[in-house]
Amino acid sequence: MSITVRFFASIREKLGKEQDIIESKGITCAADVWNRSARIPLPGNTLVAVNMEYARPDQPVRDGDEVAFFPPVTGGAR
Template sequence: MKVKVRYFASLRDKIGRSDEQVSFDGASATVSDLWTKVSNIPASDSILVAVNMEYTNMNHKLKDGDEVAFFPPVTGG
């Protein structure tokens, strides 16, 4: 299974990448599994996640081809 991962704002700076492709050997993985694979930052309320541009949480089960985005709380408007 392969997913596209994107990082925004301060998380992009901390991780040092804006996007990447990540592959998993098994057929199932959660957002939490992905976060552990791509980062050594502990998961917290100040890290938001979206899968295919919809807000979700760390327990979300990923599918092949998903676009996953990690970012800090939003500050627009």
């Protein structure tokens, strides 16, 4: 009964971890996942993905989901 949490780029560096597994009990939305794993306030420009789809912090999550938090993306070329 767990949720996989992933952090990328500057958020990964800030938290000092790239992955976490948390107990899904008591978790209802993506923001709950952040609060339990990161233990600091969610930075305002953070992007959230649930099962690799962009999501809002209030999106419901459930057991077995993968929830990711990362800064705005900067791929491609200018």
